[in-house]
Amino acid sequence: MFPQVLERLEWNYTRSKRSDFTDRMVDELYRKGILLMRWHVAGDVFSPNYARKMLEIIGRSPHCTFWFYTRSWRVPTIFPIIKSMSIMPNCKVWLSADAETGYPPDIPDTCRVAFMQTEEGEDTEEADLVFLDRPLRKLSLPMLNKVCPTETVAGKERGTSCATCKVCWS
Numbered sequence: 001m002f003p004q005v006l007e008r009l010e011w012n013y014t015r016s017k018r019s020d021f022t023d024r025m026v027d028e029l030y031r032k033g034i035l036l037m038r039w040h041v042a043g044d045v046f047s048p049n050y051a052r053k054m055l056e057i058i059g060r061s062p063h064c065t066f067w068f069y070t071r072s073w074r075v076p077t078i079f080p081i082i083k084s085m086s087i088m089p090n091c092k093v094w095l096s097a098d099a100e101t102g103y104p105p106d107i108p109d110t111c112r113v114a115f116m117q118t119e120e121g122e123d124t125e126e127a128d129l130v131f132l133d134r135p136l137r138k139l140s141l142p143m144l145n146k147v148c149p150t151e152t153v154a155g156k157e158r159g160t161s162c163a164t165c166k167v168c169w170s
């Protein structure tokens with residue numbers, strides 16, 4: 001929606017397609033002493049070639065712990081590479097699902113499932129973590145122990161943040 005954000009995302013995308021992207025990322029993560037990195041605040045694993053680049057960067061950056069959420073488990077040419085990332089000791093993979101996608105038919109032991117709940121009563125049984133659509137955040141839903149604490153009233157009152165919660169990368 002916002003031109004500055006779109007411009008930045010376009011810049012990120014073109015960088016990710018460069019032939020030296022992998023070397024540059026490995027170098028930057030090392031030089032800046034990055035210990036935790038979440039991929040794709042906006043975006044996803046968009047091609048097998050990009051997935052292979054991610055795999056290489058993770059493998060060459062053992063000092064850093066990575067995590068990401070992805071809906072690309074639905075793409076047969078990408079999912080095997082996502083599985084390879086998930087078995088790396090410094091990478092946590094979340095398969096994203098919602099009522100529209102349903103749950104992944106094949107959930108490797110090394111992956112967890114994050115469910116985006118948009119309506120009350122949706123099936124969150126198979127989810128390891130639940131994110132709530134904004135209108136649901138004010139409600140006291142069951143299974144609160146699975147809901148991202150920054151999205152619950154109780155979590156907000158406690159002042160929980162990703163830094164104190166750590167569920168996604170541990």
Ligand code: SF4
Pocket residue numbers: 129147148149150160161162163165166167168169
């Ligand atoms: S608060 Fe916890 S569950 Fe929510 S995004 Fe951060 S680390 Fe993940």
